[in-house]
Structure formats: structure tokens, C-alpha cells
Amino acid sequence: MSHTDQIAKPIMAAKARALKGTVRVPGDKSISHRALIMGALAVGETSISGLLEGDDVLRTAKCMSALGARVERKENVKNKSTWHVWGRGVGGLTEPEDVLDMGNSGTGARLIAGLVSAYPFLSVMTGDASLRRRPMDRIIKPLSQTGATFQSRAGGKLPMAISGTSILMPLTYDSPVASAQVKSAVLLAGLHAPGRTTVTEPAASRDHTERMFAHFGVQVEAGPVKPGSTTYQASIIGQPELSGRPIIVPGDPSSAAFPVVAALLIEGSEVIIENVGLNPLRTGLFDTLREMGASIETINMRIEAGEPVADLKVKKSSLKGVRVPAERAPSMIDEYPILAVAASCAEGETRMEGLSELRVKESDRLSAMVNGLVACGVDAIAEGDTMIVRGKGKPPKGHAKIAVNLDHRIAMSFLVLGQVSDRPIEIDDAAAIATSFPDFIELMGTMGATLTIPNRPA
Numbered sequence: 001m002s003h004t005d006q007i008a009k010p011i012m013a014a015k016a017r018a019l020k021g022t023v024r025v026p027g028d029k030s031i032s033h034r035a036l037i038m039g040a041l042a043v044g045e046t047s048i049s050g051l052l053e054g055d056d057v058l059r060t061a062k063c064m065s066a067l068g069a070r071v072e073r074k075e076n077v078k079n080k081s082t083w084h085v086w087g088r089g090v091g092g093l094t095e096p097e098d099v100l101d102m103g104n105s106g107t108g109a110r111l112i113a114g115l116v117s118a119y120p121f122l123s124v125m126t127g128d129a130s131l132r133r134r135p136m137d138r139i140i141k142p143l144s145q146t147g148a149t150f151q152s153r154a155g156g157k158l159p160m161a162i163s164g165t166s167i168l169m170p171l172t173y174d175s176p177v178a179s180a181q182v183k184s185a186v187l188l189a190g191l192h193a194p195g196r197t198t199v200t201e202p203a204a205s206r207d208h209t210e211r212m213f214a215h216f217g218v219q220v221e222a223g224p225v226k227p228g229s230t231t232y233q234a235s236i237i238g239q240p241e242l243s244g245r246p247i248i249v250p251g252d253p254s255s256a257a258f259p260v261v262a263a264l265l266i267e268g269s270e271v272i273i274e275n276v277g278l279n280p281l282r283t284g285l286f287d288t289l290r291e292m293g294a295s296i297e298t299i300n301m302r303i304e305a306g307e308p309v310a311d312l313k314v315k316k317s318s319l320k321g322v323r324v325p326a327e328r329a330p331s332m333i334d335e336y337p338i339l340a341v342a343a344s345c346a347e348g349e350t351r352m353e354g355l356s357e358l359r360v361k362e363s364d365r366l367s368a369m370v371n372g373l374v375a376c377g378v379d380a381i382a383e384g385d386t387m388i389v390r391g392k393g394k395p396p397k398g399h400a401k402i403a404v405n406l407d408h409r410i411a412m413s414f415l416v417l418g419q420v421s422d423r424p425i426e427i428d429d430a431a432a433i434a435t436s437f438p439d440f441i442e443l444m445g446t447m448g449a450t451l452t453i454p455n456r457p458a
Helices: 029-041 055-066 106-116 137-144 180-190 208-216 253-265 284-291 326-331 333-345 356-360 365-375 408-418 431-435 440-447
Strands: 011-014 020-024 043-049 070-075 081-088 122-126 149-153 157-163 172-174 196-201 220-224 232-237 270-277 295-304 307-315 347-352 379-383 386-392 398-402 423-427 450-452
Touching: 011 408, 020 440, 029 043, 029 055, 029 070, 029 081, 029 106, 029 180, 029 208, 055 070, 055 106, 055 431, 106 122, 106 137, 106 157, 106 180, 137 149, 137 180, 180 196, 180 208, 180 232, 208 220, 208 232, 253 270, 253 284, 253 295, 253 307, 253 333, 253 408, 253 440, 284 295, 284 326, 284 333, 326 333, 333 347, 333 356, 333 365, 333 386, 333 408, 356 365, 365 379, 365 386, 365 398, 365 408, 398 408, 408 423, 408 431, 408 440, 440 450
Parallel strands: 020 270, 172 196, 398 423
Antiparallel strands: 011 423, 011 450, 043 081, 070 081, 122 157, 149 157, 196 232, 220 232, 270 307, 295 307, 347 386, 379 386
16 A cells, blocks of 8 residues: 555654664665566576665565566564565566556656566556656656657656567667666666667766676676766666576665764764665765764775675764755755755755755655745755755754655654754654655664654653
């Protein structure tokens, strides 16, 4: 059941005592999607430990089953799950018998649209109310050049029917935006085409697809188009023979962002967050927080399945406002809501530039954050694609009820702000949090947060 089919779950966050403890956040959502998809495209068994078991990723698991792969979840003696995928090989997936319902997952929808566009059958894709508002034109345009056809609602919105082609053409595509979803959709289609498929983007977006491809043995060339250039290019050779293999999914840095910022803001806090993925194209938030004066120590650095992983030791810190340049946006696009929360408690102005992508996420996150912060007593404005937050070096008053519009990151951001504000902050619906961080409320509670159902005793 999608979270939009459930009764709204309001939650209130009140000022918390010092956060303490050692915790682990759920598996990386981006890597979890790709692990399931690549498992379905490999021959034999792929075992996945640490998979995020949020609604978004579970939708992708169901889609892989619908496309002919065998997907099973098994628990071991420590009640930790391992997922197993028995794939069909590149070109071996089968026509789904029913509509592919992606729930709230924009990543799943765009990646799987790229995947099924490479098969000569009909796929119909839909999602919840939030996902049906999100544009798909940015993947329809390049994928149509491979020979696939698309029928969608006005503006390239779901529901969408995809008719793949039996004569898939390799593609060289210059993307106007740095988007891992666009890049991955094209590369997943290109995996089925003869010859070389290449995507060029104005800056490097997340490279989890390239790393996952390489882990499975795909020929991948990726990096700047020339030394010193910000323009990034990824190329693959299609129609490889892939074999299943084990994958360890690291903790999601986008999920770790919430307890990290909470610990930085709440007096007396000191926490360790274990097993966090530190892909250099995902660490923009941590880099920015350190520039603001944050105490974030990296310990136990290691490599797992081609991805850098470490533990983070975080202490309460006094933060100062900074300028966050537009070129950093691809490495932290999902973290701007929680960065805005940190900025609201910092001393001085934080200027976050190049945020047009935030307007086409699960909600218009740029407007949602500005409006919510203003309701909480923060001096915040949006100027074009720039968000400006002027902090006073202390927590804001809070005392607001925030409509999160089915957006998990907006929901968690304001629950963090409520833990430091002078007065509680309530969100109208916490159900969306399950898409990426099902145990968020429980995990924050174990560290000392105060999250309650409104109008009920704690």
C-alpha cells in the first residue's frame, strides 16, 4: 500500500536533550535501486545485504519480479535481511502482466523507464499523487532517440505507456542537466544496444550506476571530458554477459544527514553514525557543514563493492553562514532541505545557489522549505533558483504546523528543526518518511529525540 493510501500520521517534535549513541542509518537508496536492477540483468544469483527496505526500493523489487526476475528476502539469525535476485541476463526480461506502480519513487520510475524502453513489449507505469505530478520529459526525450515510443499525460507526466523496440540504437546524448536519473536511464537502455552508448552532462552527477556497472563487469569509461573540465562523460559498451555477485549496500548519506544535523544543533550532543557511504559525488553536504564550522570526523574508512564507506563522529558545533555555489548542487541536491535547517540556526547568511532541480522533486522543495522556515520564525527567501537563509546563531521560535506534501525529506527536516526550536513543530503527515527512512522516528528516539503524536502524552 502506498503511503498516500494511508491515514495521515501527524508527528510533533519538541526540544530534545543531548543526543548520544552509536547508530546506523538505512542502506543507500540510490545503490539499493541499482543493485536490484543489475541483479535482474545478471545471470544467476545476486545477493544484496544492507538493502534499504523503504517503500521506494520495495517498489523496484516488485517491478523486477514483474519483469521476470526472481526476488526473495531472507533473514539470518541476527534478524538482518539479505535479498537474493536470480536474474534473466541482459535482454532476458519479460513483459509485465500488470501496470508497474512506482509509488513515490522518482528514481525507480526513471531508471526502470530506461530499462524497459530497451525491450520490444509494452510497459505501463504509474505512481502516487506526488509522482504523477513530476515531469518525465527529461528521460522521454533521449530514450525516444533509441527507437522506443512513449505516451504520457500532458507535460510528460505519469501514467505513461512505454513501447520498446526490437532494434535498439546506441545513443550519444548531451544532457542539459547534471542528473543521475537521466544518465542512468540512458545507460540502462544502452546496456541492451550494440556498441557504445555515451552520456555527457555539464557537471558530474552521482556515479552509482557507473560504479555498479563496473562491479558487474560492464566496460565503463567515466570522468571529465578533459583535465580540469567540469563537463563529465560516461560511456559503456552494450550487450555484455553479466553474472550475479554479492553486493553490500552502505548506509545512505542522504539519510545520515538528518541525525548529523540534529547532533550538530542540539546542545551536548555527540553521536557516531556507522557505515555511511561517502561517494565523493554525494558528500557536498558534509563538506558544506564543515565549512560552516561543523565537527564531523571520518573514522574507519574503507571500500565496499566499489563505494567508499566510513563512520562519522559528530559533535554539537557553532555554525556560521556560508555561500554554497551552484556547482556543488549535484553532490547534495537531496540535502538542501536539511542544510536549510542547519542554516536557520547558524550565525549569518547562508546562500544556496543553483537549486532549480529542487522544484521538480517530490514537491517543490525550494518553496516548501522557505515557506516552512518563515512559519517557524526564520528569515528565509527564494530568489530565482537561490535560497537565502539568515540565521541568528540560535534556534528559531518554531511553533508551526508544516504541510509536507508527501515529501519525506521535508518531513524529516522539520522534525529535526523541532528538536532544537524554542517551541515544538508539527508536521501534518509522517507517512512519507517510510519511502527512504522507515525507522527514522525510532532511531532518533534512541538517541534522545522527543517525537510524539500531537495531543497525546509522550
